[in-house]
Amino acid sequence: MLLHYGFFNFETMRKTILQIKQNVFDKYASKYDAWFMRNRNLLHSEAALVAYFLKDTSRTLSIGCGSGLFEHILKKNYDIRIEYGLEPSASMAEIAEKRGMKVQVGSVQTSDIGKESYDTVLFNGSPSYISDLKLAFRKAFNALVRGGKIVVIDVPKEGSFAILYNLAKTLETWDDLLFEGVKPREVYPIEFVKEARWRTTPEKIALLEETGFHDFQFAQTLTKHPVYADKEVEIPREGYNQGDYVAICGIK
Numbered sequence: 001m002l003l004h005y006g007f008f009n010f011e012t013m014r015k016t017i018l019q020i021k022q023n024v025f026d027k028y029a030s031k032y033d034a035w036f037m038r039n040r041n042l043l044h045s046e047a048a049l050v051a052y053f054l055k056d057t058s059r060t061l062s063i064g065c066g067s068g069l070f071e072h073i074l075k076k077n078y079d080i081r082i083e084y085g086l087e088p089s090a091s092m093a094e095i096a097e098k099r100g101m102k103v104q105v106g107s108v109q110t111s112d113i114g115k116e117s118y119d120t121v122l123f124n125g126s127p128s129y130i131s132d133l134k135l136a137f138r139k140a141f142n143a144l145v146r147g148g149k150i151v152v153i154d155v156p157k158e159g160s161f162a163i164l165y166n167l168a169k170t171l172e173t174w175d176d177l178l179f180e181g182v183k184p185r186e187v188y189p190i191e192f193v194k195e196a197r198w199r200t201t202p203e204k205i206a207l208l209e210e211t212g213f214h215d216f217q218f219a220q221t222l223t224k225h226p227v228y229a230d231k232e233v234e235i236p237r238e239g240y241n242q243g244d245y246v247a248i249c250g251i252k
Helices: 010-027 029-037 040-052 069-078 090-098 133-143 160-171 190-195 201-211
Strands: 060-063 084-087 102-105 118-124 144-154 214-221 245-251
Touching: 029 040, 029 069, 029 190, 040 069, 040 144, 040 214, 040 245, 060 133, 084 090, 090 102, 118 133, 133 144, 133 201, 144 201, 160 190, 201 214, 201 245
Parallel strands: 060 084, 060 118, 084 102, 118 144
Antiparallel strands: 144 245, 214 245
16 A cells, blocks of 8 residues: 555555666666776775685576676686576666676666575675665575675775765765875766665674574775775685675575
């Protein structure tokens, strides 16, 4: 039953907001890959982190797979194959399919991703664009076989990158003197910054625990200040209290 207040329909508003967020990635899909191509060392540092917990996986679903850029790198450089993806942006999904993935267009919050269908569910960079993350984790839990794992990777809110991003989001621009000498040479497109909601690593761990995951392991990369992050490729290290890109691995 829909909730109405006068002529205002809250369910319609929710769907409209979701569509607006999807349209941002549809409209600026090419900017996503272009930014990573201009930050190649950062890209490969992050790809190495994604690969860290994905060895020996046979059936993996990538939620919010975007353009399939990371999946392409994992296949080429690490012999890790991720065939299945879920992506809200049709434009992004089209690019991912050209890279060899089978992609369902839709949001994890509203899509059917099956039951006990995968041994690994990956969220790489997507949690900050999912409003109901607990629901997303619950659906991932149901989609995993017993003993399967969830791998959640994102920019932690407590890290330097997220602090910069939240400042840019507040100012609605990167063109401010406050960023002089501290922002990266190639900044993350402001269109994507405005739509994100970063969470702390402990927040995500708590949601995963509430969902039923256990036996957590952690890895991190991008341990230098953002202005220096693209200088060289980093090798992932254990833990989560230093890196600006953090991976959480939990078991069902």
